[in-house]
Amino acid sequence: MGEDLESLNLKELQQLEQQLESSLKDIRSRKNQLMHESISELQKKERSLQEENKVLQKELVEKQKAQAAQQDQTQPQTSSSSSSFMLRDAPPAADTSKHPAAIGVRAEDVAVQPQIPLRTALPLWMVSHING
Secondary structure, X not given: OHHHHOOOOHHHHHHHHHHHHHHHHHHHHHHHXXXXXXXXXXXXXXXXXXXXXXXXXXXXXXXXXXXXXXXXXXXXXXXXHHHHHHHHHXXXXXXXOOOHHHHOOOHXXXXXXXXXXXXXXXXXHHHHHHOO
């Protein structure tokens, strides 16, 4: 291509230079336009994702609150239901041989730890914290 330029005079070279500069300007302009469009589209996606993230965070907080409330509601029920299991599986009250007063120990000094047999319907994680 450089050899073809030898035959051109100064005016033709200047016109060619202007065409090249104009073409480069158009290319850069188009490139900038595409970049701005891309940036704009990415910003819209970012805003959309941020909004979706906020919604998901709210849902997560609500589910955590609901789960905590459900746990609060089930804990009293669990303790009452576990006590019914303890009553059902406890030895008869007539057996006084193991009563603290019968063996000379004050009731305040005895730590009562209910023993729940493994055959109950309680999950293991509930049984482990009741048995100590």
